[in-house]
Amino acid sequence: EAGVTQSPTHLIKTRGQQATLRCSPISGHTSVYWYQQALGLGLQFLLWYDEGEERNRGNFPPRFSGRQFPNYSSELNVNALELEDSALYLCASSSRDYYNSPLHFGNGTRLTVT
């Protein structure tokens, strides 16, 4: 079974640009979660999509947005990039049977803003 895949692995942008990060969940998983992890810090919840709808978002400004496609893959968009957006962005997926199949993470996209 293929795991959660994220692309690109690394992304370098300059301040003010836009970044698009992509995530493909495990086959059969309908929920996708996005997390930000700055160096040395814990996971910060960004967004949660389920069945194509945004279910919840964390305490981040509106320039962080995303969507989930009919095939359950997801995109995270970050507009007007700031230096402090540099972090590891992790995508995770889960099925409805979360007790037996909790969150599975991708390898992450490492975003560097210069």
Next chain:
Amino acid sequence: RKEVEQDPGPFNVPEGATVAFNCTYSNSASQSFFWYRQDCRKEPKLLMSVYSSGNEDGRFTAQLNRASQYISLLIRDSKLSDSATYLCVVISLNTGNQFYFGTGTSLTVIP
């Protein structure tokens, strides 16, 4: 108040020691609990689920105390390879089954 709280540590223990981490949760409606392990600059990986009656997987034992609203992870006979950050995760039914992560407890096993 945060949904999930953990002692960030760091815990520095010698090889072969037994170490325990606790994690408290604020929502009494929480229904599912997990421990994840995260190595430096890598993604978190599921270590084990936490069952109501407690459960063991080799050197790892997880316990749930619903009355006091905490979960624990016990690692016996620590190995160098156990060095990592351990994250507790809680799911609450009345928040739409969202996963809540603790900030993690850092463990370093010293030779």
